[in-house]
Amino acid sequence: MKKIAILGSTGSIGTQTLEVVRENRDIEVTALAAGSNIDLLEKQIREFSPCLAAVWEEEKAAELKSRVRDLDTKVVSGMDGLIQVSTEEKADILVTAIVGMIGIRPTMEAIRAGKDIALANKETLVTAGHLIMPLAKERGVSILPVDSEHSAIFQSLQGGQERSLKKILLTASGGPFRGRKREELKDVQVEDALKHPNWEMGRKITIDSSTMVNKGLEVIEAKWLFGVDVDQIQVVVQPQSVVHSMVEYEDGAVIAQLGTPDMKLPIQYALYYPRRRYLPGERLDFWSIGKLDFERPDTDTFQALELAYRAGRAGGSLPTVFNAANEMAVAKFLDRKIRYLEITDLIGECMERHVNIPSPSLDEILDTEAGVYEYINSRLGRR
Numbered sequence: 001m002k003k004i005a006i007l008g009s010t011g012s013i014g015t016q017t018l019e020v021v022r023e024n025r026d027i028e029v030t031a032l033a034a035g036s037n038i039d040l041l042e043k044q045i046r047e048f049s050p051c052l053a054a055v056w057e058e059e060k061a062a063e064l065k066s067r068v069r070d071l072d073t074k075v076v077s078g079m080d081g082l083i084q085v086s087t088e089e090k091a092d093i094l095v096t097a098i099v100g101m102i103g104i105r106p107t108m109e110a111i112r113a114g115k116d117i118a119l120a121n122k123e124t125l126v127t128a129g130h131l132i133m134p135l136a137k138e139r140g141v142s143i144l145p146v147d148s149e150h151s152a153i154f155q156s157l158q159g160g161q162e163r164s165l166k167k168i169l170l171t172a173s174g175g176p177f178r179g180r181k182r183e184e185l186k187d188v189q190v191e192d193a194l195k196h197p198n199w200e201m202g203r204k205i206t207i208d209s210s211t212m213v214n215k216g217l218e219v220i221e222a223k224w225l226f227g228v229d230v231d232q233i234q235v236v237v238q239p240q241s242v243v244h245s246m247v248e249y250e251d252g253a254v255i256a257q258l259g260t261p262d263m264k265l266p267i268q269y270a271l272y273y274p275r276r277r278y279l280p281g282e283r284l285d286f287w288s289i290g291k292l293d294f295e296r297p298d299t300d301t302f303q304a305l306e307l308a309y310r311a312g313r314a315g316g317s318l319p320t321v322f323n324a325a326n327e328m329a330v331a332k333f334l335d336r337k338i339r340y341l342e343i344t345d346l347i348g349e350c351m352e353r354h355v356n357i358p359s360p361s362l363d364e365i366l367d368t369e370a371g372v373y374e375y376i377n378s379r380l381g382r383r
Contacts, residue, residue, distance in 0.1 A: 002271065005031035005052075005088045005115075007106060008097035010040045012202045013120040013146065013263065017095050018044060020268045023280060027271065031088040033081065033098070038064040045073050052088050054081030056102075079105065086110040093271065095146070096121040099204055100327060101320075101369055104128050104362065111141045118270040120146035122217045127320040127365050129224030143225065144270040149218055150225055151266030152244035152257035157226070158274075161249060168222055169246035169254070171238040172297065173197060175210040178239060182301045188340035190333065197239075207330045211343055212297065216308020220319050223312055230312035235305060237295040242284065260284060304344045307351060317357040317368045324372035325350035332380065346376060 004021075008014045009032040021027045033054035034041040045053055045068055053068075054076045055061035061077035068075065076084050079102075086094050086106035094110040095118040096103050103121040108131065110117060117136070119125070125132055136143050145151050149170055157165070176195045177185060193210040194203060208214035219233050236246075246256040259265055260282045268279055299306045304326070311322040329343040338346070350372050357364055 001026055001028050003028045003030050003090050003092050004095055004118075004271065005029075005033075005050075005085050005091040005093075005110075006095045006097060007033045007082060007086060007103060007121075008035075008095075008099065009044055010034040010037040011097055011099065012205075013097035013267065014095070015040075016263050017097065017118075017267050017271075018048065020264050020271065020279075021048065024268075024277070028090075030091045031085040033085040035098075036060050038067070042067050045071065049073070051090070052076065052085055054078075054085045056082070082106040083109045086115070087113040091115060093118055093144075095267075095271075096124065097146075099123075099202065101127055101323065101366070104132075104365070108132065108135060108362070111135050111139050114139060114141060116142045116144060118144050118146050118267070120267075122147065122214075122221050123323055125221045125224040126217050126323050127369075128362065129221070130315070130359060131362060133224050142273075144273055145225055146263075146266050146270050147218060147221070148261070148263060148266050149245040150222060151269055153222065153226060153247055155257045155269065156245070156247045156255040159255070162226075164249045164251070165226070165228065165247055166232070166250045167248040168226065168228060168233045169248060169256075170215065170218060170222060170233055170235050171241075171243050171245050172212065172215045172235055173209070173241045174237045174239050174295070174297075175212065177210055177301075178237065178295075180301065181298075182303075182341065185301070186339065186341055190336060193333075193340060203334060204327075204330055207333065207343075208326065211304050211326075211340075212302035213304040213308070213326050213330075213343070213347070215297075216305050216311075217323065219305075219308055220312040220322075230309055235297050237297050239293050239295070240289065242289060242292055258284060302344075304347060307344070307347055311351065314356055315358070317360045317364065318351060318354060320360070320365050320368045321350050321354045321372055322347060324369040325376065328373050328376045332376070337380065346379075349379075350375060 029048040031052040058077045065075040093116040097120045101123045241261040311318045325347040329346040332338045
């Protein structure tokens with residue numbers, strides 16, 4: 001019986017992880033953590049009977065505790081609560097599906113506790129990859145990618161030829177605005193940016209996909225996951241979202257992983273690695289697909305991708321600035337306080353004014369994040 005804990009159980013990846021649990025009878029959920037959606041978390045607790053549940057907000061945690069007082073589930077809150085979930089004694093693997101840099105500390109504590117990590121939290125490696133990967137190696141812990149693209153790369157490397165890897169071909173759908181020019185995006189509204197053509201995701205990551213920030217974050221994450229330079233990672237737009245990513249070996253051979261756009265596949269692969277097992281769902285029909293398209297990304301329009309490469313090459317604290325500025329800017333856009341194109345403009349502005357810290361500690365990473373938030377709030381005033 002495999003035992004798992006989930007950070008972010010009420011979000012998109014968290015709920016799909018629990019769908020995988022439902023479809024298999026040999027996974028036990030020992031701990032769950034959520035932000036504030038205690039209605040859904042209560043349903044999950046009653047269905048999966050974890051011994052521990054965490055809610056970020058203390059008041060919400062108190063309310064949930066009252067609601068589930070008829071059960072044996074202990075309810076905790078705050079960062080201490082997240083860490084308790086991430087280090088829950090019986091869990092073999094931690095699914096980090098929480099959004100944002102809030103996931104860094106619980107992930108590091110889980111690694112120290114010897115838990116394997118099913119990683120769906122990009123920010124952890126983007127901002128702290130230089131801390132996470134050596135720690136995982138030291139503790140003998142596996143970091144198993146859950147993002148569809150990184151899972152595809154991971155699967156394509158299973159021949160054991162990592163030393164022969166020449167290049168990673170990281171695919172992107174192009175998002176809802178593929179083919180448009182920057183001038184055409186000046187009046188984009190929240191509802192427009194949330195209409196992804198292929199994937200169903202949370203609001204923040206859907207906006208990130210539309211700006212190609214998400215792909216930029218994935219470039220930096222892939223650098224750490226697979227031990228390559230960012231310039232060995234080439235972004236390729238694949239509009240049908242059938243080719244999830246590819247690797248090119250030094251002899252010119254290209255190995256790709258293809259599939260339907262269903263996040264349950266990479267989730268299940270991470271949970272059961274190295275075994276594969278049956279997963280219900282739609283299968284690729286190549287006769288229906290007919291053809292696959294590949295395009296060069298338009299970095300004149302989607303400037304965030306070039307900013308991500310710049311941050312990835314520089315390393316240090318600059319990726320934290322890229323990530324934190326985007327988080328704040330997307331939140332402002334979703335609240336209709338800034339215009340769509342200001343998201344990328346704010347990222348570039350914050351990166352320009354930052355003095356890079358070559359090898360930041362965790363405290364310096366978090367201080368950098370706080371400084372970016374403070375600057376953007378000050379810059380925008382009452383907006």
